Amino acid sequence: MTLLLMHPDHPGYEAARRVWNGMVDRRPRVIARCSSEADVVAAVRLARDLDLEIGVRCGGHNAAGFAVPEDGLMLDLGGLAGVRVDPERRRAWVGGGALLGALDIASQAHGLATTAGNVSHTGVGGLTLGGGMGWLARQHGLACDNVESYRVVTADGEVVVARRDEHPDLFWALRGGGGNFGVVTEFEFRLHPVGTRALAAEFTFDPSADVMRRWRDLSRLAPREATFDASFKNGDSLTLGFVWVGDPERGKLLLPAMADLGAARSSTVTELSYVELQTRDDSVQRHDVRRYSAGHYLPELTDAAIDAFLAVDGDLRPNVGLQAYGGAIADVPDEDAAFSFRGTEFEYGAGMSWTDPAEDADRMAAARRTAARLARTPRACTSTRWPTRARRACAGRTRRRSWRG
Structure with a gap:
């Protein structure tokens, strides 16, 4: 067994407790760095013996920082990365x-x-x-x-x-x-x-509800290889596009319809490997930045939701985005797994990132305000369903919370 226990006076403790969201600043009583399943068993039993809350760290990306329990045991799985x-x-x-x-x-x-x-x-x-x-x-x-x-x-x-x-x-x-x-x-x-190839298409427009509605309608007809996405940055730059995983030549068949949406400021069509696709946002989503986001699952991207998506309110303007669901996601019945929202058409998020702690309250309020505007539109979905089966699965297994992030 190679379990490493780090207390606050350990030289590696400060680095080990940091996670992706720079706002998270909690101090576990002990950090258990595990390199085997036996280490995990020992760490869980230690937490039980000491009556400590458990938080589980994988990549540390959970925005709320659930992996870092204040005065609890942080169970770091970084050594089980094979x-x-x-x-x-x-x-x-x-x-x-x-x-x-x-x-x-x-x-x-x-x-x-x-x-x-x-x-x-x-x-x-x-x-x-x-x-x-x-x-x-x-x-x-x-x-x-x-x-x-x-x-x-x-x-x-x-x-x-x-x-x-x-x-x-x-x-x-x-x-x-x-x-x-x-x-x-x-x-x-x-x-x-x-395969190993992908295609990413981005068309940037002046903000236009009509253009965005045509893009939404095109998304509803798109093959499953295409995932339509949208972003509205700084309240003035609307980018509409899609990502295609598979033969890029087939993905290019969607490009004439994208060009017909309206007069674009600019357009970019990029062929890339799947691995490149999966890493292209890594630097934007880097560690040690303060972050806050609020979002919804939308069963339908209505005209009213599009109007709310494009609305601008105040000087602090969160970046807002959409990503299409449907296809194989919706093929799975709701009752088949704990994940709900199988009928989602688009997932919506409003997020902000910054570095100065003095801006925390204003930035968080702006993201909440922006997301709330869309939630007030008809057919906005905001709540998570926890059926009886989830409670039954939990009974007798989790006598203390075990968060993962």
């Missing part, structure tokens, strides 16, 4: 502390991939346990829809394997229910033969 791929069976076994980039690189060596998020230094565990949206989701479902099995250390310090026919309630809950059901030390993913 990825093993079987290209014949199209399976990947991924350690609970692995980052998305490691999964992408290992699977793309064989022209395979599974749904993962859009920033390579995000943790596989935190993303997957929350559902897991990415550029492949419309083709192959969310990240959680592609998990065959989970190895889990329960709150009792026992190790179980959860799959559809073994511990089925726990398997159901881990598919989008978050990290409150135990510590996942290994995920088994299905992989898909997606």
